[in-house]
Amino acid sequence: MMAVQDEIQVNYLEEMEVDQDSAEVKEDSSTYYVEQETEDNDEFLYGATEHEEDLTAGIVRTASSSGITVHTRETEGGVTEVLGIEDDDVSQSGKETYETVTIVPSEGDSGEVSYVLIVQQPEDEKEEKEDDLKVYDFDEGEDPNVQTENDEEIDDPTTKRTPKKSQTATQAHMCNYCNYTSPKRYLLSRHMKSHSEERPHKCSVCERGFKTLASLQNHVNTHTGTKPHKCKYCESAFTTSGELVRHVRYRHTHEKPHHCTECDYSSVELSKLKRHMRCHTGERPYQCPHCTYASPDTFKLKRHLRIHTGEKPYECDICQARFTQSNSLKAHRLIHTGNKPVFKCELCPATCGRKTDLRIHVQKLHTSERPLKCKRCCKAFPDRYTFKLHCKTHDGEKCFKCDLCPYASSSQRHLESHMLVHTDQKPFQCELCDQAFRQKQLLRRHQNLYHNPNYVPPQPRDKQHECAECGRSFRHKGNLIRHMAIHDPESSAHERALALKLGRQKRIQIIDGQEVQVIDDDEDDEDSETQVLAVEGEDGQQYVVLEVIQLQDGDGTEQTVAVVGDDTDLSNDQILHTDTDIGDLHDPTLMQDLQDSSNGVEFPQPMVQDIKPRTAIKQEIVTENDVKNCFGFDDDDDDEGDDPDSLEFFNPIST
DNA sequence: TTACTTAACGCCCTCTGCTGGCACCGC
């Protein structure tokens, strides 16, 4: 800090300091932030206004804050030069106060380079200012210890040096270390204690020292628990009367004399209002040394620094998880206690664990900028929730109808897949052979079967559907339902109706004068294995039933037929070409997809298309006897030997 | 000169809101 002294001797006008790290320009107790320059040359300006102009000599910037405007210039060498400082109030009054300043590098004790800002006063003000300064001038012959303290005070960015402008040189008693003056000698004497680190009044309990007897007495009271100032509204008690008064204002009278001029905020303490004002000005005096974050107060900076230090002072006593903030721990603890609050949505049955999540829920599901239109029926809905509710009304309804044939589906995806039949497109081409498919899963299954030697078909499922009457178990719910008819023969029609109502769809029906239900599968189970049936055709050839379709006779009556496949070249006119070949039977997942996508397809007549070896499916009318003969059908599936789920059994290649 | 009051600083706390990662679920 001797550099300061030297400069003061030469050009003793007014000293300011610019710390290199924060580029912080301080004048007395007010702090003006000129600019912050980080390692990556990002620049931050904490001021109400900013002006930047490129000049050949460098970049000139203007930053304003708290009624003071600071003009700086960055030269080519990266040196920031403060050109001048303006008092906005004075400037507005028309009085020119533009000052010339220079920045002098100064090496501090810590090794960090600071800058001393020397402000050049205009000549006409200089004399008057110097007269004033004489009043507060430092005595060069002061005790060197005292001088050191003063240096530390200047180095400390939090140190305030508040001149009392109202005080004049006519007051008799003046402090030699600061601008304090007092008409009373004792007051100055008392004030001088603030400059001294001497603490003559020692606590007998903890040996801590205090400057005044009153301070010691208050401290001793903390040891003894003596709190003489008791609140008349509650049980609280305090060591000083000031604490009690403030407490009463905070807790009981809610008297808030300090009002914000920008908003309706008011506070008990002025310091709180000052802190509050930073949210209006955007002032962030506390710069993080590790990143670009700057905080409006010390606590936030301290809290923020934990990110860099990794400090997590809050530990869960149950699971030892650690947190940087106390409230994070508090929220975490609720997981263990089970006392999680439940925030119920007023607009739907949804509940959330936290208020903020409920708000997001309402935002996402119950607010929408524009109405949502149902693609199926074109109705519009105000938000996502009502839209989703509406969509459920379409469940089971085949809203997606083909324009070229009577096909209808409950899903847009299925309709799109179906349309490939009309366009004869097969977008999924096998890269290892010339096979192509209409569906992605068909290609995948094909590649597994023919190009992947490591492919292992999934295991058949357990028999999870048990009859409550006799204890027999079935793999498929449909079989159980059918089985239940044994116990109550009169209920079959009702059960079928119920099954249909529940959305379960019959996979195979043999129409031969009378309806025979062969097998159902679990529509509600995505993992359900496909019911694959084998039948024997009129030519004695065994066929595998791949799918069941509805046909219309000439008289308009519907007939259900089974689509079957074999491993032979087919030349029958009534051949339904699909992407499926016999190998499909190895892949139950694929078969499920196939049946899902073809279920309910209404073909006015069979479609005859190109036939390729191993990709042709022969369509046959199969009879009940065909099926029964083929299966040795005994009306249940609890025997592995005749289990229609058994792919091996139904694989025509293996037979 | 003393004792009390007031102002100011600073620390710690809570409440709140936003964000992003993650897991789960349904399509």
Added chain:
DNA sequence: AGCGGTGCCAGCAGAGGGCGTTAAGTAA
């Protein structure tokens, strides 16, 4: 299997409340 929607959770920051401490003002 992939993807989007959704809820849960941790991390983090903004804002403000409450109080301990100290210094300055002031009346007795």
